[in-house]
Amino acid sequence: MSTRATKRGRGAPKTYTRLTHPLVRDSRDEPFRRATWDEALTRAADGLRAARGAFGMFSCARATNEMNYVAQKFTRVVMGTNNVDSCNRTCHAPSVAGLSAAFGSGGGTSSYEEIEHTDLIVMWGSNARFAHPIFFQHVLKGIRNGARMYAVDPRRTSTAEWAESWLGLNVGTDIPMAHAIGREIIHAGLANHAFIERATTGFEEYAQLVEPWTLSLAEKVTGVPAAAIRELAHAYARAERAQLCWTLGITEHHNGTDNVRALINLSLLTGHVGRYGSGLQPLRGQNNVQGGGDMGAIPNRLPGFQDILDPDVRLKFESAWDTVIQPHYGLNLTEMFESMEEGSLRAVYCIGENPAQSEADSEQAIRRLRALDFLVVQDIFLTKTAELADVVLPATAGWAETDGTTTNSERRVQRVRKAVDPPGEARGDIDIICDLAARLGHDWKYADAESVWNELRSVSPDHYGMTYERLEEHQGIQWPCRDTERLEPTYLHGRLWDPDPARRGRLAPFGLVQHDPPVDLTDEEFPIRLTTGRRLDSYNTGVQSGGFASPLRRGEYVELCPEDAERYGVVVGEEVRVSSRRGSVVAPVWVDPGLRPGLAFMTMHFPDEVDTNQLTIEANCPIAGTAEFKASAIRIEKLPVATIVR
Numbered sequence: 001m002s003t004r005a006t007k008r009g010r011g012a013p014k015t016y017t018r019l020t021h022p023l024v025r026d027s028r029d030e031p032f033r034r035a036t037w038d039e040a041l042t043r044a045a046d047g048l049r050a051a052r053g054a055f056g057m058f059s060c061a062r063a064t065n066e067m068n069y070v071a072q073k074f075t076r077v078v079m080g081t082n083n084v085d086s087c088n089r090t091c092h093a094p095s096v097a098g099l100s101a102a103f104g105s106g107g108g109t110s111s112y113e114e115i116e117h118t119d120l121i122v123m124w125g126s127n128a129r130f131a132h133p134i135f136f137q138h139v140l141k142g143i144r145n146g147a148r149m150y151a152v153d154p155r156r157t158s159t160a161e162w163a164e165s166w167l168g169l170n171v172g173t174d175i176p177m178a179h180a181i182g183r184e185i186i187h188a189g190l191a192n193h194a195f196i197e198r199a200t201t202g203f204e205e206y207a208q209l210v211e212p213w214t215l216s217l218a219e220k221v222t223g224v225p226a227a228a229i230r231e232l233a234h235a236y237a238r239a240e241r242a243q244l245c246w247t248l249g250i251t252e253h254h255n256g257t258d259n260v261r262a263l264i265n266l267s268l269l270t271g272h273v274g275r276y277g278s279g280l281q282p283l284r285g286q287n288n289v290q291g292g293g294d295m296g297a298i299p300n301r302l303p304g305f306q307d308i309l310d311p312d313v314r315l316k317f318e319s320a321w322d323t324v325i326q327p328h329y330g331l332n333l334t335e336m337f338e339s340m341e342e343g344s345l346r347a348v349y350c351i352g353e354n355p356a357q358s359e360a361d362s363e364q365a366i367r368r369l370r371a372l373d374f375l376v377v378q379d380i381f382l383t384k385t386a387e388l389a390d391v392v393l394p395a396t397a398g399w400a401e402t403d404g405t406t407t408n409s410e411r412r413v414q415r416v417r418k419a420v421d422p423p424g425e426a427r428g429d430i431d432i433i434c435d436l437a438a439r440l441g442h443d444w445k446y447a448d449a450e451s452v453w454n455e456l457r458s459v460s461p462d463h464y465g466m467t468y469e470r471l472e473e474h475q476g477i478q479w480p481c482r483d484t485e486r487l488e489p490t491y492l493h494g495r496l497w498d499p500d501p502a503r504r505g506r507l508a509p510f511g512l513v514q515h516d517p518p519v520d521l522t523d524e525e526f527p528i529r530l531t532t533g534r535r536l537d538s539y540n541t542g543v544q545s546g547g548f549a550s551p552l553r554r555g556e557y558v559e560l561c562p563e564d565a566e567r568y569g570v571v572v573g574e575e576v577r578v579s580s581r582r583g584s585v586v587a588p589v590w591v592d593p594g595l596r597p598g599l600a601f602m603t604m605h606f607p608d609e610v611d612t613n614q615l616t617i618e619a620n621c622p623i624a625g626t627a628e629f630k631a632s633a634i635r636i637e638k639l640p641v642a643t644i645v646r
């Protein structure tokens with residue numbers, strides 16, 4: 001078999017050019033025409049006014065905290081609904097739901113600095129070497145300082161190459177793996193009973209739940225040798241300090257929140273949470289997806305992660321904003337898409353999201369977007385989603401063209417500053433939203449990003465102590481920061497160790513979760529498990545990175561292990577048909593020895609050339625609404641020679 005590398009994927013990746021002026025059209029059959037800001041905003045305001053009560057906002061996890069604060073305020077005050085969400089739904093919503101259920105707060109519990117000062121790092125379903133390269137620098141420092149690292153991933157990724165041990169489990173078998181580790185820790189007498197007693201509830205039920213998950217049963221289900229599972233269990237439980245990091249390999253499943261709970265259980269069992277150097281790190285995705293949620297651009301929380309169902313919280317915001325807040329949760333992104341199908345959601349204001357290409361089962365997503373009465377897209381590029389819109393508003397980039405703050409995975413709020421002017425007539429996101437709000441009867445006066453931030457500080461106790469001046473002085477501050485004098489510890493939930501029950505607060509419950517395999521089953525017709533994810537050289541739907549992909553591997557490939565390539569008689573660069581129960585695409589083959597027989601990998605980065613999400617299944621986590629991007633069933637067919645056209 002030849003594994004000669006080709007420099008060509010399926011066509012050169014599409015390059016997008018910046019939007020420089022507003023676009024409108026009178027009907028969806030017509031092409032866009034250039035419009036003045038006044039015309040475009042008047043039309044946008046008219047379209048949204050007509051849809052009050054049937055409105056949804058997609059907010060931008062690339063843009064600043066200040067922009068997300070204003071976007072959710074627009075949704076709640078101007079449009080009178082809590083239907084606001086972002087890409088967090090396709091991503092880490094299960095982490096937020098799982099951490100909130102266990103600890104009452106959805107943030108990662110430790111800091112990057114602590115990764116450098118820990119004894120054990122578990123990278124579970126996370127390819128941080130590619131997807132979180134800055135964080136990975138801290139991991140490498142930790143390893144240099146003596147930490148051991150384990151990787152739990154179906155693929156031997158670039159991250160796994162740095163690990164002491166790689167546990168290559170079958171896709172969707174993380175709960176069996178976690179439960180077997182838990183059982184082994186209990187049976188080996190390594191559970192931290194002092195912590196369990198002091199800080200947790202439900203241990204007895206948990207011990208019963210994991211009892212059937214012997215190492216040998218786990219080996220059968222996960223495909224990982226019992227000895228390797230045992231070794232990880234002992235290493236994690238015996239470590240003085242340990243960090244458990246996870247990302248989408250855990251969350252992008254139909255039972256993503258259960259997966260997260262299964263991992264959190266391990267920290268409760270060993271006491272690896274709430275102390276310096278020990279914690280839980282769901283590495284967040286887009287640069288400000290943590291901040292977007294913190295600012296209330298999610299359907300169940302007001303700014304500062306304050307629960308909408310709490311009457312005192314609502315009262316505070318009602319008086320601050322002079323409005324009435326709906327006393328129930330809004331629709332999340334997934335539910336908004338379902339409501340488009342049913343016809344109860346009629347208009348969407350989409351800011352900096354490209355769901356026509358990022359949602360699972362993209363054909364279905366596009367059909368639903370088309371069914372809307374009115375779609376406004378505010379972006380920096382003319383995306384596939386923007387092509388479906390009635391009005392397109394050109395924004396500035398949250399990075400380098402605006403002032404404000406963003407919040408990273410360790411809950412650190414940092415300043416961003418305007419360094420360059422935006423192109424053409426592009427305007428700042430906040431400026432555009434406020435202009436629209438004014439046309440809809442709400443005149444908000446914000447002199448600058450800092451005045452938005454100070455309004456947020458006045459309603460969010462966790463952010464109160466972070467003035468712009470202090471953010472500057474400390475080069476960013478982690479929340480919570482509740483007063484303007486001191487800084488709080490770098491990690492959360494230290495209270496769980498407090499000997500005084502009154503100060504310990506609510507104890508952390510073990511999550512009683514069961515194994516539930518992927519929804520899209522492999523069978524004779526679709527015998528291969530496809531998992532999807534990222535490459536170092538490209539970003540999400542490729543809008544911001546498409547034209548700059550690596551010269552070595554431009555465009556999309558379907559990656560197979562050498563044995564499968566041989567079995568199908570295909571070589572690197574050869575185009576094949578890849579089909580699932582939902583759709584079919586043509587993609588060239590890449591051979592990756594880090595894969596195992598029966599497992600294929602594709603990215604989501606080149607949807608204009610190969611739309612991977614035509615293949616994925618919209619099987620959603622019932623708690624978090626996240627789709628099972630990580631497990632589809634596919635088949636691969638050689639193309640007849642005559643159809644191989646280049």
Ligand SMILES: Nc1nc2c(c(=O)[nH]1)N[C@H]1C(S)=C(S)[C@@H](COP(=O)(O)OP(=O)(O)OC[C@H]3O[C@@H](n4cnc5c(=O)[nH]c(N)nc54)[C@H](O)[C@@H]3O)O[C@H]1N2
Nearest residue numbers: 125127131171172247248249285286533534536538539540
């Ligand atoms: N270069 C680059 N960096 C990025 C992005 C990008 O597009 N490009 N996107 C950003 C965003 S939005 C996000 S959310 C993050 C995502 O960051 P990651 O979650 O690290 O990235 P992925 O490649 O999607 O998935 C991680 C790993 O999950 C593994 N996996 C698949 N199925 C399973 C399973 O069943 N169990 C386990 N244990 N593992 C499994 C995959 O093999 C993969 O290595 O990256 C961010 N950073």
Ligand SMILES: Nc1nc2c(c(=O)[nH]1)N[C@H]1C(S)=C(S)[C@@H](COP(=O)(O)OP(=O)(O)OC[C@H]3O[C@@H](n4cnc5c(=O)[nH]c(N)nc54)[C@H](O)[C@@H]3O)O[C@H]1N2
Nearest residue numbers: 062087091352353354358378379395397398532540541604
């Ligand atoms: N198959 C598969 N699909 C997936 C995933 C997967 O692992 N596999 N992962 C999922 C995940 S984790 C995510 S996060 C989603 C990502 O899905 P999306 O968020 O829909 O994808 P992006 O390509 O990141 O789109 C971001 C958009 O924001 C615009 N933008 C950037 N900065 C600004 C700004 O400052 N202002 C405005 N107004 N616009 C701006 C960009 O031009 C771009 O169009 O994809 C999901 N889809």
Ligand SMILES: [Mo]
Nearest residue numbers: 087091285286
């Ligand atoms: Mo993400």
